[in-house]
Amino acid sequence: MFLTKLTDKSLVTNQDLAFNQRIGLPVEVYCSRQGTTLAFGKIEMYTDHFIYVSGRSYCRENHMFFGHPHLSA
Template sequence: MMITKLTNKSLVTNDDLAYNMRIGLPIEVFCPSAQSTIAFGRIESFTGQQVYISGAEYCREKHLLFGLPAH
């Protein structure tokens, strides 16, 4: 399941994040060190380094982001 999610649902580019934000889809924030999902919700905003969900910021380099990639 995780390999499929990594290849098909990873949000890497700004276009991927903008697409999910524009259509209002929630994304999953996964922490590899804790090996668990630490957030799930709609993107409030994002920068090149951070994603903001439900008032909390998450580092894009330290977390895996899953959602619907832009095609």
């Protein structure tokens, strides 16, 4: 199931993030080091290096983000 999530629900591009933010869809912030979900909520803001969810910043390089990719919309 995790492999399916990686291929079908990963948010990688700014276009994916903008789509989820514009529609107000929640995203999951996952830490592969800990193997746990750290946050689940709407994207408040994003930059080239960080994504802000639920009042906290998460490094795009160190975390995985799952939601609804723009291309499959």
